[in-house]
Amino acid sequence: xxxxxxxxxxxxxxxxxxxxxxxxxxxxxxxxxxxxxxxxxxxxxxxxxxxxxxxxxxxxxxxxxxxxxxxxxxxxxxxxxxxxxxxxxxxxxxxxxxxxxxxxxxxxxxxxxxxxxxxxxxxxxxxxxxxxxxxxxxxxxxxxxxxxxxxxxxxxxxxxxxxxxxxxxxxxxxxxxxxxxxxxxxxxxxxxxxxxxxxxxxxxx
Numbered sequence: 001x002x003x004x005x006x007x008x009x010x011x012x013x014x015x016x017x018x019x020x021x022x023x024x025x026x027x028x029x030x031x032x033x034x035x036x037x038x039x040x041x042x043x044x045x046x047x048x049x050x051x052x053x054x055x056x057x058x059x060x061x062x063x064x065x066x067x068x069x070x071x072x073x074x075x076x077x078x079x080x081x082x083x084x085x086x087x088x089x090x091x092x093x094x095x096x097x098x099x100x101x102x103x104x105x106x107x108x109x110x111x112x113x114x115x116x117x118x119x120x121x122x123x124x125x126x127x128x129x130x131x132x133x134x135x136x137x138x139x140x141x142x143x144x145x146x147x148x149x150x151x152x153x154x155x156x157x158x159x160x161x162x163x164x165x166x167x168x169x170x171x172x173x174x175x176x177x178x179x180x181x182x183x184x185x186x187x188x189x190x191x192x193x194x195x196x197x198x199x200x201x202x203x204x205x
């Protein structure tokens with residue numbers, strides 16, 4: 001997304017709760033990548049739209065995207081979060097407690113694909129933000145664990161515009177491979193939204 005449009009959308013976006021703003025400040029200070037409020041609002045809206053409450057995150061960081069899911073799901077929410085860093089788990093749970101989120105959280109410090117392989121579901125939403133080179137491996141995992149009408153949501157599919165370049169590194173090629181596979185997969189109906197760094201929303205059909 002162009003910087004000019006991004007600034008316009010950021011300015012038009014309503015203020016977030018204090019804990020979300022604190023999480024955003026932490027991300028800016030540390031250079032930690034998060035989906036940000038533009039995508040966060042969409043996650044909230046999609047969760048409400050399908051009545052989602054069983055959510056699996058493949059890559060959770062310190063819980064910014066999970067906050068939006070939990071905020072929408074409320075007390076009935078059941079979220080499984082994954083990250084390789086124990087410090088991110090402690091940080092996320094501290095933010096969630098501070099915000100008084102009512103959803104139940106299971107935060108597993110382990111490889112996201114291994115965790116997903118042990119979870120049968122069905123889930124309402126699978127959110128995908130693992131290492132980009134692993135993206136193609138997430139499609140079958142998501143398809144087999146989502147209910148019909150559930151959503152497979154994947155971040156960073158424009159990869160700062162690198163997907164449009166003629167010379168691509170391995171990570172970029174894997175993102176392009178994932179995108180092409182997901183669009184062709186008849187188990188999903190997919191739309192790639194050019195919001196921030198590109199967000200795919202794939203409906204399990």
